[in-house]
Amino acid sequence: MAGKEAPAVTPWEVNGEIDYDGLMERFGTEPITPELLERVRQHTGRLHYMLRRGVFYSHRDLDTVLDHYEGGGRFVLYTGRGPSGPVHLGHLVPWTFTRHLQEAFGSQLIFQFTDDERMLIRDGIDEEAAGHWVLENALDVMALGFDPEKTEFIVNVRHAAKLYPLALKIARDITYSTVRTVFGFGDDPSLGMMFFPTMQAAPCFLASERDGEPVPCLVPAEIEQDTYWRITRDVARKLGYPKPAQVHGRMLPGLTGDAKTSSSQPLTAIYTTDVPELVERKIEEADTGDHPARCPMYQYRNLLLTENDDETHEFYVDCLEGNIDCRECKARLAEAVNRFLGKHQRRRRLIRGSVEKMLE
Amino acid sequence: MAGKEAPAVTPWEVNGEIDYDGLMERFGTEPITPELLERVRQHTGRLHYMLRRGVFYSHRDLDTVLDHYEGGGRFVLYTGRGPSGPVHLGHLVPWTFTRHLQEAFGSQLIFQFTDDERMLIRDGIDEEAAGHWVLENALDVMALGFDPEKTEFIVNVRHAAKLYPLALKIARDITYSTVRTVFGFGDDPSLGMMFFPTMQAAPCFLASERDGEPVPCLVPAEIEQDTYWRITRDVARKLGYPKPAQVHGRMLPGLTGDAKTSSSQPLTAIYTTDVPELVERKIEEADTGDHPARCPMYQYRNLLLTENDDETHEFYVDCLEGNIDCRECKARLAEAVNRFLGKHQRRRRLIRGSVEKMLE
Incomplete structure (x- = not known):
């Protein structure tokens, strides 16, 4: 439960436990x-709630x-996932924003499944398991409403031929050190772990390569990955492709007070396939913060679940003013999550056939 | 021109300028x-002249x-080429022997074009040039009479998806050091040069992977590459595939006295597309040895062109006894080469359409 003093800041200016400004610096x-x-707004109409x-x-x-888009050019979106387990709500934050960008700018999305990396790591998974998670995770992606006509899944192992020619060009320009x-x-x-970064960089340049002219690539990414993208930006310069651009998002906190939802600790995360009772139990057992900005209950609403600003703000103020206690707040969040997951799971079932086709 | 003393050894026991026994040791x-x-002979009938x-x-x-073959199992053959230029007669020595093995044992051949490596090296070639040489070189391969039904070309860049899953498994087990x-x-x-060896190793295990049971792979190779294959053999052990077997051959000497025909010095080699006048000139200007065993004129016959042992032996003895001078020997070799190339070039033209299809 939070304290009673009214905040001087609007809720979305508060960072919680991560010093996001410090990361940016x-x-x-x-x-x-x-x-x-404002520039974005001119193209998208009202700004997306995540902006x-x-x-x-x-x-x-x-x-x-x-600049490129306003000059009449197209840009592509690129994101991805290591298919080694189920998707949780934290994954849906950047994907939801990516889907918005696809819709608003009519952009093609390249979604990469790095099954190769999952097989390369110590105690990694095998091809069969990777194949299972590729489909399961792709269902979560497409259930968010991406346009199948404008979405291309690249499963690194089975679609290696799409990336290898570009990966080679990249691999020629990056050294071991x-x-x-x-x-x-x-x-x-x-050798595998060393080569893998080139396969992850390759999709940034795929549209330029296919069009035979510069097509910028925008990557919704976690800011911590910036160093990785910096190499890719260096390579872009050498190879004459547009440097991959990025937008950096905040991360959904774990339910048990961790700064970030973690796949390796099941109780800290709500998976998209969790049944309502499990969701209720996880949220019931979740930690709360001393302030809504530091409370997962609030962050789940603000970062993902509640598109309506007034509703979000109301929870924020109610918490600070003690108009709602943690028990009730949790019960209402569980309801909201289950409402969200109910729809999501229905869509997952409906699109299975078409997603299987997309992955072929 | 050679000396006059009769040799105590049969011609094919003489090594020329390379110490092949030393290499083996x-x-x-x-x-x-x-x-x-004798074991081979039981399966192939009369031994191939190269044996x-x-x-x-x-x-x-x-x-x-x-052992595996006699137990009723199959084995595959594997060889390849870096497609960065035309094929010369030196290349045809191992390929001719490989074709014999394919025919005698009914084996499938995997022929790899390492266009990736050609693009990775400094001053390497681009995709268009690689594509050109892949087709040109494949024509030379198939003109030797390989069975198209039992021959699979793998062009690394365009067929990356065939090799990448295996390359990953290999790359997981080989370290930088x-x-x-x-x-x-x-x-x-x-990173490219470091990863490439895994793509070259992968075809060794492709048949085992496809059959889901051990299928040995036999690589006709130059003995100097043994260290490379030793890594692949180590990896095979770790991954549970049969270790790649090898047969090692002698190399056709260069026309200008070099130990080995070299693509980078055009006058030392006869290319399969050379016109008769060029062949005549190259052979006319070629160096001769002080002994047939050290003379390219003789080696071209013994290693590749003359299947008939008596005919080979006759040249050997005639040279030693001075019954034939270098000028006549050269003229007759030029005739033999042009006869060989005439047929080879005709076959190249006839099979172009079907080889293009094989490469798709």
């Missing part, structure tokens, strides 16, 4: 300024991408 | 013994492959 990325938001609230708050070259510095590999890394 | 490979030859003359003289695990030790890379190698 550390990685040298740019804030998404009111001016930039209104600063869920996506930092970027690299988003302005350059808009560079990846080692950036990724901090152990003493004697495997 | 250095790499720790096994000689192809009379006993092993009769010891052109192929060393091996690893050829006996194991025969291992490839560095074996290949002696420079100070800071590119």
Whole structure:
């Protein structure tokens, strides 16, 4: 339960436990300024709630991408997932924003499944398991409403031929010492772990390669991955492709007070396939914060579930003023999550056939 | 012109300028013994002239492959080429022997075009050039009479999806320090050059992977590549595939006295597309040895062009006894080469359509 003093800041200016401004400074990325938001608004109409609230708050070259778009060019979106387990609500934050961008700008999305990396790591999964999770995770992606005509899944192992020619060009320009510095590999890394970054970089340049002209690529990404994208940006310069642009988002906190939802600790996360009773139990047992900005209950609403700003704000104020206690707040969040998941799970079932086709 | 003393050895026991026995000792490979030859003969009928003359003289695990074959199992052949230029007669020596093995044992051949490696090296070629040489070189391969039904071309870049899953498994088990030790890379190698060996190793295991049971792979190879195959053999053990077996052959010498025909010095080699006048000029200007065993004129006959042992032997003796001078020997070799190339070039033209289809 939160304290009683009214906050001086609007809820979406509060960062919770992660110092997002510090991260921006550390990685040298740019804030998404009111001016930039206004430029976006001119193309999308009312700003998406994740932009209104600063869920996506930092970027690299988003302005350059808009320049290109305003000049009549297209840009593509690129994101992905390591298919080694079920998807939780935290994953849906950037994907929901990506879907908005696809709809607003008519952009093609390249969604990469890094099954190769999942097989390369120690105690990694095998091809059969990867295949299972690729389909399961792709259902979650498409259930968010991406346009199948404008969405291309690249499953690295089975679609290697799409990426390998580009990965080669990239691999020619990155040296061992560079990846080692950036990724901090152990003493004697495997060839696979060293080569993998080139397969992850390749989709950034796929549209340019296919069109035979520069097509910028915008990657909704976690800011911590900036170093990785910096290599890719260096390579882009050498190869003459547009540098991949990024927008950086905040992360959904774990239910048990961790800064980030974690797949490896099941109780900290709500999976998209959880049954209502499990959702209720997880939320019932969740930790709450001393302030809504530091409380997962509030963050789940603000970052993902509640599109309506007034409703979000109401919860924020009610919590601070003690008009709602944690028990009731949790019960209502569980309801909201189950409403959301009910629809999501229905869509997952309906689209299974068409998603299987997309993956072929 | 050679001296006059009669030799105490049969011509095919003479090594020329390369110490092939020393190589065998250095790499720790096994000689192809009379006993092993007899085992081969039981399956192939009369021994192929390249075995009769010891052109192929060393091996690893050829006996194991025969065990498997005699037990009712199949084995596959694997060889390949970096498609960065035209094929010369030196390339045809191992391929001719490979074709014999395919026919005699009914084996499938996997022929890999390492266009990826050609693009990775410094001053490498681009995709268009690689595509051109892939087709041109494939024509030379198929003109030798390989069975199209039993021959699979793998062009690494366009067929990456066939190899990448296996390359990943291999890449997981090879470390940076291992490839560095074996290949002696420079100070800071590119990721591409480091990963490439796994793509070259992958075809060794492709048949086992497809059949879901051990299918040995036999690689007709130059003995100098043994270190490379040793890594692949180590990986095979770890992954549970049969270790790739090898047969090692002698190399056609260059026309200008070099130990080995070299693509980078055009005058040292006869290309399969050379016109008769060019062949005549190249052979006219070629160096001769002080002994047929050290003379390219003789080696071209013994290693490749003359299947008939008596005819080969006759040239050998005639040279030693001074019954034929270099000018006449050269004129007759030029005739033989042009007869060979005339047929080869005709076949190349006839099969172009079907080879294009094989490469799709």
